[in-house]
Amino acid sequence: MPDRPVPDALFQDRHKTGMRTRREVLGDAHVDRAEAQTSDLDQPFQDLITVSAWGTVWASDAISRRERSMLTLALLAATGNWEEIPMHIRATARTGASRRDVVEAFQHVAIYCGVPRANHALKLAKQTFAEMEEEEESR
Structure with missing residues (x-):
């Protein structure tokens, strides 16, 4: 990840938590691919996602990751955000959400x-x- 100024301690903490949560949910391979594709143009957006979605919402223990996974899939389907669904289907292997x-x-x-x-x-x-x-099967 490129060196860049970090606004404050809360941002740093949420970013660190977000990266950890993102890796736990999506897997290292996915996160590494996404990070490798990040440019100066979209770095602020990636930081926003990491801090807000992964460092705040997904990191909350108010509901389980299984429940959050199911909610996310339902919301993606309801809003027609098809390109995100396969990624979150793959995440069910780590969130505890079953096929059922x-x-x-x-x-x-x-x-x-x-x-x-x-x-x-x-x-x-x-x-x-x-x-x-x-x-x-191929492993």
Whole structure:
């Protein structure tokens, strides 16, 4: 990560917590790839995500990571943010959310936000789980 000024101790603490949480949830390989692709242009945005999403929201112990994972998947499906769903499906291996949990979250989306969104999210989940199985078998 490039050297840059850090505004204050709270930012430093949240950033450190965020990187640890992000790695625990998404895995080192994903975070390392994302960090390697970061440029001066998007570094402030990456810091915002690390501090806010990972250092504050995901780091909170108010709800479990399993629950947070299910909420995240449901929200991504409900808002049609398809490109993020596979990453968060992969994260379920580390958050404790089961395949059944994922299906339940998407069923909730179907009822409250529409069947087409839930159906597409489930299609992405099936593809991602299949890829994960293939990767596991090839190890």
